[in-house]
Amino acid sequence: xxxxxxxxxxxxxxxxxxxxxxxxxxxxxxxxxxxxxxxxxxxxxxxxxxxxxxxxxxxxxxxxxxxxxxxxxxxxxxxxxxxxxxxxxxxxxxxxxxxxxxxxxxxxxxxxxxxxxxxxxxxxxxxxxxxxxxxxxxxxxxxxxxxxxxxxxxxxxxxxxxxxxxxxxxxxxxxxxxxxxxxxxxxxxxxxxxxxxxxxxxxxxxxxxxxxxxxxxxxxxxxxxxxxxxxxxxxxxxxxxxxxxxxxxxxxxxxxxxxxxxxxxxxxxxxxxxxxxxxxxxxxxxxxxxxxxxxxxxxxxxxxxxxxxxxxxxxxxxxxxxxxxxxxxxxxxxxxxxxxxxxxxxxxxxxxxxxxxxxxxxxxx
Amino acid sequence: xxxxxxxxxxxxxxxxxxxxxxxxxxxxxxxxxxxxxxxxxxxxxxxxxxxxxxxxxxxxxxxxxxxxxxxxxxxxxxxxxxxxxxxxxxxxxxxxxxxxxxxxxxxxxxxxxxxxxxxxxxxxxxx
Numbered sequence: 001x002x003x004x005x006x007x008x009x010x011x012x013x014x015x016x017x018x019x020x021x022x023x024x025x026x027x028x029x030x031x032x033x034x035x036x037x038x039x040x041x042x043x044x045x046x047x048x049x050x051x052x053x054x055x056x057x058x059x060x061x062x063x064x065x066x067x068x069x070x071x072x073x074x075x076x077x078x079x080x081x082x083x084x085x086x087x088x089x090x091x092x093x094x095x096x097x098x099x100x101x102x103x104x105x106x107x108x109x110x111x112x113x114x115x116x117x118x119x120x121x122x123x124x125x126x127x128x129x130x131x132x133x134x135x136x137x138x139x140x141x142x143x144x145x146x147x148x149x150x151x152x153x154x155x156x157x158x159x160x161x162x163x164x165x166x167x168x169x170x171x172x173x174x175x176x177x178x179x180x181x182x183x184x185x186x187x188x189x190x191x192x193x194x195x196x197x198x199x200x201x202x203x204x205x206x207x208x209x210x211x212x213x214x215x216x217x218x219x220x221x222x223x224x225x226x227x228x229x230x231x232x233x234x235x236x237x238x239x240x241x242x243x244x245x246x247x248x249x250x251x252x253x254x255x256x257x258x259x260x261x262x263x264x265x266x267x268x269x270x271x272x273x274x275x276x277x278x279x280x281x282x283x284x285x286x287x288x289x290x291x292x293x294x295x296x297x298x299x300x301x302x303x304x305x306x307x308x309x310x311x312x313x314x315x316x317x318x319x320x321x322x323x324x325x326x327x328x329x330x331x332x333x334x335x336x337x338x339x340x341x342x343x344x345x346x347x348x349x350x351x352x353x354x355x356x357x358x359x360x361x362x363x364x365x
Numbered sequence: 366x367x368x369x370x371x372x373x374x375x376x377x378x379x380x381x382x383x384x385x386x387x388x389x390x391x392x393x394x395x396x397x398x399x400x401x402x403x404x405x406x407x408x409x410x411x412x413x414x415x416x417x418x419x420x421x422x423x424x425x426x427x428x429x430x431x432x433x434x435x436x437x438x439x440x441x442x443x444x445x446x447x448x449x450x451x452x453x454x455x456x457x458x459x460x461x462x463x464x465x466x467x468x469x470x471x472x473x474x475x476x477x478x479x480x481x482x483x484x485x486x487x488x489x490x491x492x
Contacts, residue, residue: 019397035426036401227400227427295404295424317403317426346422346431 007052008205024117026053029225038224039319045220046150055119055140057112063132075261079104084171090269094250115241144205149195156216178208192236235360244313255285286335287357290324294350296343302328303342373484380435390463394488399425402454405447412440436474438467
């Protein structure tokens with residue numbers, strides 16, 4: 001795979017026997033010991049993911065917030081220092097440029113975390129609206145991002161850090177040191193489980209990876225790849241850009257209306273989204289379960305009354321629930337809970353049913 | 366189990382010929398590529414297929430792969446254990462996780478299949 005980018009931990013993944021696949025322009029570990037084992041580790045203990053392919057932008061300047069407010073749909077004006085927020089960027093038609101996390105360091109310094117495949121597109125998009133004399137810097141290549149996810153993550157990281165993490169609420173972050181490395185430790189993730197994401201400078205990648213691995217091993221921590229990350233995020237109904245939403249689906253159709261804040265002032269996509277909100281969406285992303293043993297996969301046709309009305313955007317066995325689950329855009333009149341429809345699995349019509357999401361929700365406390 | 370006597374398709378099935386019978390499964394390379402296998406769909410004894418036809422499918426957590434029959438024939442036996450234990454395909458692809466046995470319709474059809482050596486070269490080149 002000669003043309004793909006590699007994270008600073010590539011040699012570590014090789015040594016651990018990871019299977020590597022192309023993903024978003026990167027050669028990334030898809031699994032180490034197997035997706036089922038890794039998935040289960042996150043639900044019951046902990047796992048360590050290298051997600052350094054994700055992109056990070058620093059946004060700095062007195063009007064940094066104004067720029068972020070203009071290009072994102074959620075209200076970053078509500079953030080306090082040390083807080084993070086799930087948000088999105090919308091095209092003028094209300095469709096999705098990307099979903100992202102917005103981190104507020106202080107009122108003049110933010111970090112945006114974007115999808116790997118969208119780094120260049122997002123950077124150009126934000127820069128094209130930069131009439132706020134704000135500095136946008138793509139620091140992706142210098143930053144390593146590790147995710148420690150699972151109920152034991154807190155014990156593992158508290159043993160390594162001198163920081164009390166129990167007091168760090170979800171979607172907040174703190175600056176800390178792991179070994180000698182300065183790190184941002186953020187209570188966020190993409191698994192539906194408690195966990196942390198750790199941003200650090202690339203040169204510390206291997207020592208921090210090893211330290212977390214060693215501290216975590218006695219508690220059941222395993223290295224995990226993008227395969228488990230995908231099954232975990234789908235169970236939690238966390239959307240994947242390029243599958244579940246993209247430049248052809250609006251944020252409201254994708255069920256992301258909760259990160260569109262019309263009262264915060266002007267932003268790209270606002271007019272179209274407001275109009276769609278008033279008129280109502282014609283289709284929406286719904287979660288479903290297969291009623292037989294067949295597994296729905298992305299791109300499989302969704303059939304209602306003999307007509308193909310859409311396709312599956314994500315589909316997989318749910319390792320936790322032992323069912324086959326998926327997401328698909330359905331006409332709103334067929335999207336209510338309990339509604340049955342068909343998924344065409346290799347030209348066979350198989351029964352599916354709209355179910356409540358998230359498919360999996362962790363027990364609190 | 367040894368795999369030197371096997372013939373392979375470009376779609377990663379293997380065929381072992383014993384007299385008039387062909388035993389068919391998927392390669393070690395294929396099971397590794399698929400990862401944790403969770404479901405397999407196989408035909409019934411008595412079903413007939415022409416060479417290259419899909420005879421079933423195998424699914425891992427992350428992907429589905431159709432199964433293509435290397436040569437024409439009639440299914441005479443289907444591995445009864447794979448329905449309940451598809452993970453055997455990961456564990457022993459050339460042995461206990463064989464998928465079907467067929468009565469060969471035409472033994473000359475194997476001309477397009479690869480030897481073990483050729484298949485190894487092919488999977489290297491595919492990467």
